[in-house]
Amino acid sequence: MKTYAPTGLPAWEARGLLRHTPPESVPITFRLSTPGARFGAQTLDILITYGGVLLAIIGLTWTGAFSWNGLITFYALLTFFMRVPYYILSELVWNGRTLGKRMVGIRVISLDGRRLTPHQIVARNLMKEVEVFLPLATLFGASTMDIWLGGALSAWMIATLLVPVFSKLNQRLGDMVAGTVVVDNPRPVLLPDLSAQAAARGYEFRAEHLDIYGRYELQTLEAILREPPKSPEARKRVSEVAQTIRKRISYDEDLPESREWDFLLEFYRQQREYLESRHLFGDARENKFHAATGGQG
Template sequence: MTFDLQRIREGRSTEGIRRVLTPEGVEVEFALADRGERLIAVLVDLSVQVFASLALFVLILIIWGVLFGTGLNGTEFFSVALGIVSFFFQFFYFLTMEVFWQGKTLGKHLMGLRVIGANGHPLSLSGLVARNFMRQVELFLPLIAGAGLVGPTSTLSSLVSLAWAFGLSAYIFFDADRRRLGDLLGGTIVVKQAAPVLLPDIAAGQQETRARFRFTTDQLETYGRFELQVLEGVLREEHRPDQEEIFARIVARICLKIGNQSEVAPEFHRDFLNDFYAAQRQHLEREALYGKRKDSKADSNGGP
């Protein structure tokens, strides 16, 4: 496959595929999430939030009644209180999920989606805060205002609020990377979670011969399935003019990450990568049998 390196470096996408360069200089493809899939994921998350917010609000009412022996009087106060609870709950719902579940929420997990950095690098907290804060400006604040949850409203103000919400949300239909404004501000994109497809032939080939390089369990804990798939793509590619240079960069990067102090001679770079692939694959499959799934090096475990 021929890549447009300038397009890759700039992080632009073509035909629903985002191609980026990893720090090791390897091109990685990400399938952009469909807009319909993102909508369904948001609706799932909103449903979870509605029920959770109502449950939290009922709990507040019960605690208030127990402490003060009275309920919350006044429809306006009730609406404002419910709006405030909903606002903070939904903001921290998205932020907390995406921070601790590596870019996923319940809705995204159900649809097989996740948020990643637009340049292919790990997510940053500032980027996640920015994209979720922008969601308030794009959608929730105008909808809350238009629904009259923060005070009296008129038909005109409701229409303006709805137009604001739908107008800003429509940006996703015009962006080549299918980003909403929050993604643009936070430097993120939403992609499809790739189904793990590991190389049986490479692993089998290494098992038939004695491994030249050995790795400890602690060293194999460093990387996850995503990084293994990146390595798989590198080992699959044959006859690249810069293959030895790429092998050298990846070997140096892996050695640095896993704390391997031994120097690997250039003629053994492929052997090192093949052995590491086979050992890493075996380790991840063994961990999966015990319910421990590690999708990437950023994951400490398989859940939120």
């Protein structure tokens, strides 16, 4: 997968994004999962697997079909299956999503953008065993342990846990070996078009009003307009925004409090139409500094 910072976005907006160009040559964006989400998914998986084993053991004890000895053997067998094979099988069956990952809404994809090969899935999960489980089990399993060995194991665990935090694509060692990356499962949510809600509310903006702001401010305003204020504080913030905009664009008409929301909606619509048509004519205005920086405005 050719990865590069999404073009046209400032670096801080592009962080955590992974772009891939499919054969259709339209770059699409994946959002890398945060280490927190992955940790959550891993915890859920551990709870599910060991919870399942515990329930099975309790169920078997209750039926009394096995002796104590048999139960121990059974437990050893189950925990064996619940570790690497569980992760491999679930990622195979659900195409890169274990149960925990499904709940958190993340998935594994291959860095080359093709289907996950079984080899990749096996490799990344075997490495997980080495990175996390074995040190953990050894650390908690041994009753007496050399302080050096304990320290070395702890250092190893901390180091492997820190790898995804510092790696550029949030990959852990297993991901690097397998050539995979964990991304948020894209969740398309189609929100209503704000420009359609703002029909004829009686404000007319002229070119000099609309020349001030750029794309970034427009989309910030969009984010504000997506959440109509419910509390008095929120209403106050919206009012501040509206008055600031009115002053900044030197809109000379009076703006009573009751009409501020309409003002913003209408301003959004006309600003967007204006910017979009400027954009079509090759005049891209990234933000309010467009006149100063590019000299294109």
